[in-house]
Amino acid sequence: MELKRFENQKAIEIATADLFCEQLKKKPDSVLCVAAGHSSIGPLQIMVERYARGEVDFSKAKFIAMDEWLCMNETVPGSCGDFLHKQFLDRVNFKKENIRLIDGCAEDMDAECAALQTDIEAAGGFDLILLGMGMNGHLALNEPGTPFDSTVHTTQLDPITKEVGKKYFEDTPQLTGGVTIGLGDMAKGRDVLLIVFGEKKREIIQKLLDSEPTVDLPASFLKTLPQARVWYELV
Numbered sequence: 001m002e003l004k005r006f007e008n009q010k011a012i013e014i015a016t017a018d019l020f021c022e023q024l025k026k027k028p029d030s031v032l033c034v035a036a037g038h039s040s041i042g043p044l045q046i047m048v049e050r051y052a053r054g055e056v057d058f059s060k061a062k063f064i065a066m067d068e069w070l071c072m073n074e075t076v077p078g079s080c081g082d083f084l085h086k087q088f089l090d091r092v093n094f095k096k097e098n099i100r101l102i103d104g105c106a107e108d109m110d111a112e113c114a115a116l117q118t119d120i121e122a123a124g125g126f127d128l129i130l131l132g133m134g135m136n137g138h139l140a141l142n143e144p145g146t147p148f149d150s151t152v153h154t155t156q157l158d159p160i161t162k163e164v165g166k167k168y169f170e171d172t173p174q175l176t177g178g179v180t181i182g183l184g185d186m187a188k189g190r191d192v193l194l195i196v197f198g199e200k201k202r203e204i205i206q207k208l209l210d211s212e213p214t215v216d217l218p219a220s221f222l223k224t225l226p227q228a229r230v231w232y233e234l235v
Contacts, residue, residue, distance in 0.1 A: 004232075028061065032063050034066065040130060068178060069177075070176060120152070131193065137217040139194070141178035144217065149184040157175055194228070202234070
């Protein structure tokens with residue numbers, strides 16, 4: 001795993017956008033996966049601006065969602081799918097058929113998980129994954145205790161995730177569970193990047209830096225992956 005410390009948040013955001021743009025120049029049909037969270041907003045905005053200037057092209061790329069809240073999908077304001085549309089997907093030139101979001105409202109969630117797993121495998125896995133880290137160290141919605149070999153699954157939310165997740169909604173919803181790609185799916189990604197910055201993340205990033213790989217801190221799983229990068233601002 002690569003550890004790299006940056007001077008500030010903006011430097012991390014620019015470097016992240018650079019990585020995505022370089023990946024698309026190298027492989028225009030790359031399979032991308034981006035966390036639907038506040039850490040992603042800056043890099044996505046930079047990529048949108050570069051697209052508007054004709055500096056990057058998403059027309060051949062594929063996008064597969066990382067996670068979604070249970071009982072929500074892209075039609076629900078504040079959902080992961082809604083976030084991705086507003087911050088990124090609707091602002092660049094992905095083809096609709098190349099976007100795979102998650103339906104947390106599906107009548108049969110086991111079938112939805114199986115279908116997402118099939119779609120990931122059919123796409124050949126992820127070329128580049130952008131992760132954020134939760135206040136409890138989760139990656140996507142892989143909460144503490146999640147096995148390192150997990151695949152797409154539904155999950156019960158940790159109390160910290162339930163509380164922090166409220167910030168994405170104008171009307172506070174009852175957040176109980178989610179559906180997420182597994183840590184094992186991330187392990188098959190060819191380039192896996194976690195970005196962490198901000199005063200609120202000081203304690204959890206220090207815990208990650210000091211920790212051995214343990215299921216109690218899902219982000220520590222990245223220490224087992226040679227293709228993983230952790231770019232952070234230790235404030």
